Amino acid sequence: MNAVRHSLLAQQLPLLYIMMLIAAVLVLFTFRNSAPLPLISVVPVILFSSAIIRTVHWFRLRRTELTEQQINRQIRATMILGPVMAFGFTVWAGLLFDYGDAYQQAFIALMVLICATVTSVCTAAMPATSSLIIVAACLPFTIKLLADDNEVLATMVVAFATIGVLLHKILRQYYHALTDVIESRNLLTRRNNEVTAAKREVTRIAYTDELTGIANKRHFNQKLNELIEHHPDPQQSLVVGIIDLDGFATINDVFGYAFGDAVLKEAANRLQTIFAGKDFVARYEGDEFAFILNAAADEHEAMHIATEVCKTLEQHYHIGGDTAILAASCGLAAFPQSADNADLLRSRAYYALHEAKTSDRTHIALFSPRHEQSIQSRSQIEQALRLAIHENKLDVSFQPIMDIEAGKPVAFEALARWHDSELGHISPVQFISTAERTGLISELMVQLLEKASATARSWPSSIQLSFNMSAKEIVRTSTGLRTLSILNENQLPGQRLDIEITETALLENFNAASSTIQNLKMAGVSIALDDFGTGHASLGYVGKIDLDKLKIDRSFATGINENIRNQHIVKAIIDMCGNLDIRCIAEGVETPAELETLRKLGCKYAQGYLFGRPMPADETFKFIADCVQQNTTPLNQAAG
Ligand code: C2E
Ligand code: CA
Ligand code: CA
16 A cells, blocks of 8 residues: 555655745745845755755655665655645745735735645645645644735635645545555556466476476477577578487386486486587486587587587486496487478487487487488388288298207298388398388288298198297287187197297386287297397396297307307307206207207207298298108208
8 A cells, every 4th residue: 555655656746846846936036025034045945955855855766666664664754744844834935924015925825825735636645644734834824814814815715725625535535546546456467467477487387397497398399399480590500409318217227216316307407507508408208308409500510519418418427325327329300401390300300319329339320311211211111011911912931940860840930021023122120120110010910920820730740830929019918819819710729839039028018928928828839039149138038938949049150160158158058948948949050060069069959041041831841841751951961
């Protein structure tokens, strides 16, 4: 309330003082020749200087933001000074009155009453003070006029007093209405300020990452859109970088989530220090961060910054007495060179990140025309594969798995083959991963297993079908049943099937994979662990899963004679399989010398070009017949 009063006073009091000064000058002018010197010199000087000081004071206050205490102090001062000054003025006027003629007296009476009325208007914001000022200004003068026994002056006093009282009343009503309006306006402004502050806070929360306190994904995307939309100079690059902390999941597993959170916070701090004030950095997702280099000089500079960023993130994290080490990879994409919109730029940066992570040489990659080409060819392969699967055009080749001593195949491994009329021969490594990525793998697996089972059904019952099952498939709950129903349709008993799995599947989702494996095993299907020795956790899974077979990766057989270490490893694996009653198969045997060494190490089963390359279905029958009847396999030649 006092704030409202104060703002009204600050508007009006300077004007009031100016008016009083003018009135005083006019009075002085009128009495210049008739009043004694002290009354037209000393008194006016005191009155004038006080009025001028107050005018300047109020003018100053108009531009100043005051605290509540200061406002109260100003109002208290006005409550005292107002009546005192009014009283001073009116006493001065009363003293002058006696020295004037009738006109001068009428003039001074008029001045006092006008000043009292205007004061009443100007101090309406403080009704009590206003009344006091009027009383202080008018009462001494009224008494003086009435005492003078002049009828005209007395009537004038009565007229002005009546008007003054009425005016004062009207003004009070006006003042109340005005303060109501001002108070509601102030309330509204306060509410608006609160709403604006709340909105600002909501926006801040929506655009800030809760854990690290830096910008979040939403903020990053919005910023990128804005920068691209208003990118001033097409000659200058805007580079997006996405950083991934390699090994962060392990840190969570080893040290716990609280430690993981602390690492992320520390990583965010380091990034903010690097980018502070220049560029934009955000936590994108989980252990991914993203930054925007606006107006990077060139792509080399962007690579240089990314290198520095990764180095900084790779420095040790000392938290609560523990120390963690992380590696960082970064994918970069430049606008407008790599993409002409924000979505594409992000996905290009992700592509580069993926390249960076899979590259042996560097952990930083900038999206380049070479990547563009491989995306084109990837999408071409995707389209062609979709069509080939739709038309059931993929084939199966069979590679024998041999019993070394007997010189006979114990199984054939089914290997997918695809020859496209335009793209030519495409490696299964490539199209299987494409099928996994695009969700075509289930359909593909069904087609391949159907074809392989149809062939296997015609082999002697002692020969198994060994079938590769993708990691993506083994973790699906429907896979076990679907596999068994295909076997059933093709009249191939479960006991005739070996499923080859890699540890990738077990790493991805051990429980899901393990449940499919159990379902298959209940139907008599055997489980083989493929490519053993290449991964990170193979040995752990040998104990965890009820394995029937283990295939030693071909990297061990190749050149085994020149590598004593590999010989020791292979021997250890063979012994372990013997102890666990797991059949052990050496893959990739290419030369008789390799076979001989493996045989000496105790290996009983082998697969490789030495015995036979993957062959079409109809050749398997000839192969079996040759082995059984003519004993002319390379194995026998090698042994001989
Ligand atoms: P894998 O399961 O380890 O299959 C063995 C691969 O080694 C085959 O390559 C085979 O041709 C090759 N190989 C066999 N003996 C030798 C040898 O003596 N020397 C050399 N250098 N290589 C030999 P392929 O057919 O190109 O298959 C590559 C990979 O593709 C397979 O590795 C497997 O992971 C995957 N794959 C193939 N067919 C299928 C399939 O039907 N389903 C799934 N999920 N994956 C498949
Ligand atoms: Ca295999
Ligand atoms: Ca293999």
